[in-house]
Amino acid sequence: xxxxxxxxxxxxxxxxxxxxxxxxxxxxxxxxxxxxxxxxxxxxxxxxxxxxxxxxxxxxxxxxxxxxxxxxxxxxxxxxxxxxxxxxxxxxxxxxxxxxxxxxxxxxxxxxxxxxxxxxxxxxxxxxxxxxxxxxxxxxxxxxxxxxxxxxxxxxxxxxxxxxxxxxxxxxxxxxxxxxxxxxxxxxxxxxxxxxxxxxxxxxxxxxxxxxxxxxxxxxxxxxxxxxxxxxxxxxxxxxxxxxxxxxxxxxxxxxxxxxxxxxxxxxxxxxxxxxxxxxxxxxxxxxxxxxxxxxxxxxxxxxxxxxxxxxxxxxxxxxxxxxxxxxxxxxxxxxxxxxxxxxxxxxxxxxxxxxxxxxxxx
Numbered sequence: 001x002x003x004x005x006x007x008x009x010x011x012x013x014x015x016x017x018x019x020x021x022x023x024x025x026x027x028x029x030x031x032x033x034x035x036x037x038x039x040x041x042x043x044x045x046x047x048x049x050x051x052x053x054x055x056x057x058x059x060x061x062x063x064x065x066x067x068x069x070x071x072x073x074x075x076x077x078x079x080x081x082x083x084x085x086x087x088x089x090x091x092x093x094x095x096x097x098x099x100x101x102x103x104x105x106x107x108x109x110x111x112x113x114x115x116x117x118x119x120x121x122x123x124x125x126x127x128x129x130x131x132x133x134x135x136x137x138x139x140x141x142x143x144x145x146x147x148x149x150x151x152x153x154x155x156x157x158x159x160x161x162x163x164x165x166x167x168x169x170x171x172x173x174x175x176x177x178x179x180x181x182x183x184x185x186x187x188x189x190x191x192x193x194x195x196x197x198x199x200x201x202x203x204x205x206x207x208x209x210x211x212x213x214x215x216x217x218x219x220x221x222x223x224x225x226x227x228x229x230x231x232x233x234x235x236x237x238x239x240x241x242x243x244x245x246x247x248x249x250x251x252x253x254x255x256x257x258x259x260x261x262x263x264x265x266x267x268x269x270x271x272x273x274x275x276x277x278x279x280x281x282x283x284x285x286x287x288x289x290x291x292x293x294x295x296x297x298x299x300x301x302x303x304x305x306x307x308x309x310x311x312x313x314x315x316x317x318x319x320x321x322x323x324x325x326x327x328x329x330x331x332x333x334x335x336x337x338x339x340x341x342x343x344x345x346x347x348x349x350x351x352x353x354x355x356x357x358x359x360x361x362x363x
Contacts, residue, residue, distance in 0.1 A: 017342055021331070033174050037181025040081070041189070042220055047077045048186060074186045082179045086172065092254075099251040225308045226261060232304055233260040233267060233297055240293045260301070267297055319343065 028035065051073035185192065193212075197205050234257030241249035256267045271294040278287035327339020 017346070021342065033177040034181045036174075036178040038185050039220070039223070040078075040178060040182035041185035042216060044074075044077045044081055044182070044186060045189075048073045051076060071187050074183055078179060078183055078186070082175065086175065096251055096254055099248050225305075228308065229301055229305055230257040230260045233257050233301055236297050236300055237267065237293070240296065244289050244293070256297070267294060271297075 048070070052069050055069050055073055057069055057072070197208055200208050234253040237256040238249045238253030241252055246252070252270075256270060259267055259269055271290055275287045275290040275294070278284070278290065323339040323343035325339070327342070330339075
């Protein structure tokens with residue numbers, strides 16, 4: 001039985017998709033600095049091209065192979081990017097580290113006050129519902145148990161956060177390795193691309209170029225969109241919490257931005273329990289402020305997401321959400337990136353590559 005060219009092409013492509021998924025699952029943790037370097041190389045490509053068109057070197061430098069325009073442009077852009085990013089990250093992490101450390105020191109005292117409020121609240125509930133004496137002692141909902149559990153979880157979270165901050169020097173080392181990788185990727189971009197394309201059969205080369213361009217562009221746009229949305233969420237949170245006098249707005253803003261990056265989580269996970277507690281203890285104004293800030297955050301995020309996804313990626317928000325969720329369920333945290341990449345590959349193959357192969361295969 002003969003297999004049609006179209007079916008054979010599709011089967012080969014599915015095999016490539018499967019290999020890509022396996023590579024992301026098993027090789028991504030090992031090759032993270034190089035993958036980040038590749039991402040940086042693509043992100044700095046526009047300013048590198050801009051400098052490449054405007055830098056003029058003495059002819060004898062290029063003729064003797066001492067220096068050429070593109071490596072110099074790559075070095076200038078990359079060094080500027082890494083130094084600026086390193087300074088911003090260093091000051092941001094230092095500030096957040098101090099806030100988290102201060103909160104960890106004050107945590108026992110705050111938990112005692114919280115336990116008193118919880119006990120008062122439980123007594124009020126017992127009186128209004130006319131519950132029998134000793135009801136809470138026989139229940140897993142007794143205040144002491146809840147406070148111990150909540151306090152332990154919060155303390156573990158803050159301790160892990162401090163450990164993450166202490167690992168910041170290792171992060172800087174990985175960033176340096178990623179910078180070196182980005183330099184070589186960006187400097188030899190054309191050579192590497194030509195080499196990879198030369199490994200394919202002749203009839204696959206033009207479709208591969210199209211697929212590569214579509215996947216790279218869509219993936220980078222997707223990552224930019226997610227980072228921009230998380231940044232918007234974090235900045236809006238920090239601004240409004242600071243405006244209304246809430247403690248540690250910077251730390252809460254970063255936490256909200258991180259939650260915004262996680263599928264099926266978002267800032268609601270933080271704000272709704274926070275508002276519910278304030279309602280329970282009778283601080284209605286504070287609870288209304290928290291809910292108002294949450295509504296502003298969600299509204300700004302939704303408007304930004306619809307605009308960015310439609311403009312930069314051409315994806316419906318539901319398609320993007322489905323690809324992120326499915327990738328996360330299949331591959332864990334790395335699936336956050338693998339899901340959209342595979343979705344874009346399939347879409348690009350179906351709409352861009354298959355018609356091209358059909359035209360080339362037709363008599």
